[in-house]
Amino acid sequence: MSKRDLILAAARELFSDKGYERTTMRAIAARADVDPALIHHYFTNKNTLLMAALKPDIDLATHFADIENVDSVGTEFARRLLGYWEDNPDVRTRMTALLRVAMTHDDVAALLRDFQIGALRAALGSVVAADRPEVRLGLVATQIFGIGLMRYILRAPQIRDCTVDQLVMAVGPVIDGYLTGPLANARGRVPS
């Protein structure tokens, strides 16, 4: 791994568990076992480093293509996504870093929104109902992010101690409902 990549990995880890302001360039350098000045050499400033470190990994979106022909699309989706987070520390780190930093940086929040929308559309676009698909995908995102938040960031014991399978079974049908179930209209009524 090149030193440049070591820096990016170290930055992701630190941003992931301390947020932006609490990770210092010096700390990143120390973790990457690299001279602090080298970071400026490659990335000129902290914000550029942040963006480079959090740039979405394109492979990720493709991991969710072609969810069809299963009983429960929601369950299959949740299984793949939560399983992916759980088994792959790098992916999880990237996700928690995005979430943490997005709290205080609007440009990262925008990155997260765009990426999330894109990934959800790629994964679920072919199965979401035609009635206001954006709202449906947005609702799916609330549930997914809620899980990520409680499990990996707030670390609430009730959710942290669940197995992935338990979460998948709980959340899968909910996602199905958001994707294809009835939706309230502008007046807030479910069509009968």
Next chain:
Amino acid sequence: MSKRDLILAAARELFSDKGYERTTMRAIAARADVDPALIHHYFTNKNTLLMAALKPDIDLATHFADIENVDSVGTEFARRLLGYWEDNPDVRTRMTALLRVAMTHDDVAALLRDFQIGALRAALGSVVAADRPEVRLGLVATQIFGIGLMRYILRAPQIRDCTVDQLVMAVGPVIDGYLTGPLANARGRVPS
């Protein structure tokens, strides 16, 4: 309103939309129209001020007592909670401040966890199923926090532009399901 209270209100607002590190004591003083030294006089340091500003408002929990005897407890709960957030800027500010700061401060995360658990138990404890009630309330929390996150912090347009009623109608049945529906067992299977 006493100057002390002005400081607390200003602190909440700034913590709420900038997080902890990016709000300075000077900025808080400026917004409260107060001398910076007065803050130290009352609260000695920034962390104490933070905790004082985010101390849960006890009235809040009582607002959700006695949800029973309705068709859909989840819908009623969502209506009260989301409506409360929406109509009451102070309450919303407190919530977003808690959420934002909890990302980077473990002690605030603990505060949020405890408060959230307490509030949910007070509101829904009497209607949640006997089978693993903590997990059920935790799942409810994931959905609620997910909505708060997407609507008020990430400000994703699909969710931000919904009416409260639309969200309530979408989320109500989901909460009902978490409260009393089937839950996967330790093996990740839904009992048949």
Next chain:
DNA sequence: GTCTATAGACGGATAGAC
């Protein structure tokens, strides 16, 4: 209680030798 002045630490960024 109110305000000024300043201490003291930290962290991002730069210049420049090698």
Next chain:
DNA sequence: GTCTATCCGTCTATAGAC
């Protein structure tokens, strides 16, 4: 590319006059 030295701004916190 690598490293040292250092500048400069910012922020919390304190001391002390009024």
